[in-house]
Amino acid sequence: MDALQASNRRILFNLLPAHVATHFLDNQFRTNMDLYHQSYHRVGVVFASITNYHEFYMELDGNNQGMECLRLLNEIIADFDELLGEERFSAIDKIKTVGSTYMAAVGLIPDKKMADEPSTQKHMATLVEFVFAMRDKLRDINDNSYNNFMLRVGINVGPVVAGVIGARKPQYDIWGNTVNVASRMDSTGLPNHTQVTEEVYQILKDMAYQFVCRGKVKVKGKGEMTTYFLTDRGPTNNSTHHTTNSQPQNPPTAYGGVATPLAMLQNSTRRAIQPSRLPPLRESSVAGENEPLLPQPNQNGKGSKGRRNKDEDVPPPPPPHGINANPRWPPPRAFVPPWPRPQETRQAIAHKRRAPARLPRPRSSESLPLARSPRVHSSADELSSITRSPSLSSSDESYSRTTDASPSPPRANKWQNRPQQIDINPNPGYDYPQNRKHSPNIIQDLYVKYRLNKKPSLEDKLVDGNIDLQKDEEKLQRSILNMLQTSVKRDGSSQTDKKDVSHRFTHRTSSFSSSGSRPNNLKHLNHDIREVFTKRSPMDVACVPPFEREIKRLLDDKLVKGSSPKAERKDLKLDLRAANACVEAVRASNNNSSPLHAVGLAAITQLARAEPSPTAPAAVPAVPSPRTDFPGVLPTDVVVDLPSPTHSKQSTNPKPIRNEIINTKDKQEKDATDRFQNRRNGSVRRESIGVELIVLRG
Ligand SMILES: Nc1ncnc2c1ncn2[C@@H]1O[C@H](COP(=O)(O)OP(=O)(O)OP(=O)(O)O)[C@@H](O)[C@H]1O
Numbered sequence: 001m002d003a004l005q006a007s008n009r010r011i012l013f014n015l016l017p018a019h020v021a022t023h024f025l026d027n028q029f030r031t032n033m034d035l036y037h038q039s040y041h042r043v044g045v046v047f048a049s050i051t052n053y054h055e056f057y058m059e060l061d062g063n064n065q066g067m068e069c070l071r072l073l074n075e076i077i078a079d080f081d082e083l084l085g086e087e088r089f090s091a092i093d094k095i096k097t098v099g100s101t102y103m104a105a106v107g108l109i110p111d112k113k114m115a116d117e118p119s120t121q122k123h124m125a126t127l128v129e130f131v132f133a134m135r136d137k138l139r140d141i142n143d144n145s146y147n148n149f150m151l152r153v154g155i156n157v158g159p160v161v162a163g164v165i166g167a168r169k170p171q172y173d174i175w176g177n178t179v180n181v182a183s184r185m186d187s188t189g190l191p192n193h194t195q196v197t198e199e200v201y202q203i204l205k206d207m208a209y210q211f212v213c214r215g216k217v218k219v220k221g222k223g224e225m226t227t228y229f230l231t232d233r234g235p236t237n238n239s240t241h242h243t244t245n246s247q248p249q250n251p252p253t254a255y256g257g258v259a260t261p262l263a264m265l266q267n268s269t270r271r272a273i274q275p276s277r278l279p280p281l282r283e284s285s286v287a288g289e290n291e292p293l294l295p296q297p298n299q300n301g302k303g304s305k306g307r308r309n310k311d312e313d314v315p316p317p318p319p320p321h322g323i324n325a326n327p328r329w330p331p332p333r334a335f336v337p338p339w340p341r342p343q344e345t346r347q348a349i350a351h352k353r354r355a356p357a358r359l360p361r362p363r364s365s366e367s368l369p370l371a372r373s374p375r376v377h378s379s380a381d382e383l384s385s386i387t388r389s390p391s392l393s394s395s396d397e398s399y400s401r402t403t404d405a406s407p408s409p410p411r412a413n414k415w416q417n418r419p420q421q422i423d424i425n426p427n428p429g430y431d432y433p434q435n436r437k438h439s440p441n442i443i444q445d446l447y448v449k450y451r452l453n454k455k456p457s458l459e460d461k462l463v464d465g466n467i468d469l470q471k472d473e474e475k476l477q478r479s480i481l482n483m484l485q486t487s488v489k490r491d492g493s494s495q496t497d498k499k500d501v502s503h504r505f506t507h508r509t510s511s512f513s514s515s516g517s518r519p520n521n522l523k524h525l526n527h528d529i530r531e532v533f534t535k536r537s538p539m540d541v542a543c544v545p546p547f548e549r550e551i552k553r554l555l556d557d558k559l560v561k562g563s564s565p566k567a568e569r570k571d572l573k574l575d576l577r578a579a580n581a582c583v584e585a586v587r588a589s590n591n592n593s594s595p596l597h598a599v600g601l602a603a604i605t606q607l608a609r610a611e612p613s614p615t616a617p618a619a620v621p622a623v624p625s626p627r628t629d630f631p632g633v634l635p636t637d638v639v640v641d642l643p644s645p646t647h648s649k650q651s652t653n654p655k656p657i658r659n660e661i662i663n664t665k666d667k668q669e670k671d672a673t674d675r676f677q678n679r680r681n682g683s684v685r686r687e688s689i690g691v692e693l694i695v696l697r698g
Helices: 002-015 020-024 027-031 067-084 117-145 177-187 198-204 261-273 379-386 392-399 440-451 458-463 468-492 496-514 520-526 531-534 539-561 565-579 581-591 595-609 645-650 654-697
Strands: 037-050 092-098 103-107 151-165 173-177 194-197 209-219 223-235
Touching: 020 151, 037 067, 037 117, 037 177, 067 092, 067 103, 067 117, 092 117, 092 173, 103 117, 117 151, 117 198, 117 223, 151 177, 151 198, 177 194, 194 198, 194 209, 198 209, 198 223, 392 539
Parallel strands: 151 194
Antiparallel strands: 037 103, 037 151, 092 103, 151 173, 194 223, 209 223
């Protein structure tokens, strides 16, 4: 019974903060089922998200449908929990995890409240140290799992309400604007950065921390907020760089305690100018702190309650560059591979270090299009982003950053301390890279996979020699057929079926036949659609309907209804055009840029000029070769023949028509001359009247 009670007690103390559990165990509380709640004047709240965990998470058969990915997340969270077991972090309470976001607060424990300024500073410094420790933990995990997890942290301070919700699975939580803003500091932050509010900055600015003012950040529900990036531990007192809208004057060594290439570059430049004032991360301490915030060196860098490295009894051999060159050696723990690895032929390593098990490192979905899987999102924000762009966190979408200060620095280089002589397997045989640095083979591999996934272009096919010309020809024909259909539709046709296109062509041209007026040059329009494809280029075929219309109009007007007044007018027009070459050229150029159209116009002109013989329909090629007259024109089989005898017979005597045309022409010219004369006379008259008026006024 006692054992059971002890067990229950332990569970309760694990579920709730100690002071809350004690409260629940109190007999007095058992009779009073009121909601437990507690208001706090000041609490520091931290949200820490592993920003790229969702890229790592994937559900595959090989990883037990994502279980192994969750196992690694559990390892990370357990490591963070473990930190809280250290005495130096005893003022911090873990609140919960939301996906891959870790939420904690400081100042909730009754005897560790932020009662005054010193205690506030002390507890906020504790919280910041916890963030540094989390980063260190994650770096260890990255080093041992060949991953590149990044921590994005947001911190805020202010009043909160704490309470326990639920009867069956009671949950301790904190609420309030302070919590919301802390969450926003995380969600609007940057990977490997710790973003803090102005309030946090004001508390910590005189302590041994470096900040960079980020500028204004738009926070939903709060408007624009000035925020700061906690960049590193550093010299005390006014070491903050106010760099709003400008580059930091004295750049930090690291962003959010994480060395980035940019930070290292800046740091090395600075070191060249002046000796570094900044102590190494592990050697610094917070001024004015009685309680040691950093682990003592005699504990192998681990907290008193930390889990022991399995290898720590047998010290591993030094890395190739020696321990001094690699202060993070040996790694605290190696990870078990989460799922069976393909056969890897790893080359011998220069030292006898146990090869760290490899987990697939987070990959961006852009770089590996094959890797698509459901994702675990790190927070409520990220859950909401599941339906949006995978490359953007919801914060990126919810907030538009208005600052132009502190552009996103490059990704952290976590390989600065890695042993340099670990060979890369040239043939990884698996879809994740073996080292952060992509070997050419890996890039090639990725490219091949990308190509496999990608629909091959014609160019690809040609390069690969993988082209089926027959198939492509058919495809081309189909597309041309579609073009024709579109063209026919534009023509006002209601027939859209492919068969109908062919039928329509036949029908149209056979209407010429029926009237006996089908010229030989339009043969291609009268045949099977396949013939069109074989005889004409796609461009020509696409141009057929307008040309066909043009010819049809001409034939209808001139030849079929040759005797009608309308046909006469048409003939007259054509004659006039033929007589004036330059007008014709302009007309041709204005009407249609299609070379086929130009050929058609020339054919029409020639046809209009031609004198149809009533007896012998000599096939006079009326159009000069397109090659000479229309340079660059596509070869075409347009040859304008004179009408067939049957057709010519239908027309009435052409001579009188011609005479009539000439008479009309003369008459028109005479009319034009008269009109011109009249106008001229009128203007002369007006001028003379004007002169008279001027004379009169004068
Ligand atoms: N106790 C808490 N635990 C976890 N997250 C919290 C808690 N309180 C607030 N948050 C988070 O803080 C963020 C801001 O909350 P707020 O109430 O201001 O906006 P919201 O409209 O609810 O947020 P959203 O638009 O993202 O849904 C939310 O993403 C919310 O998940």
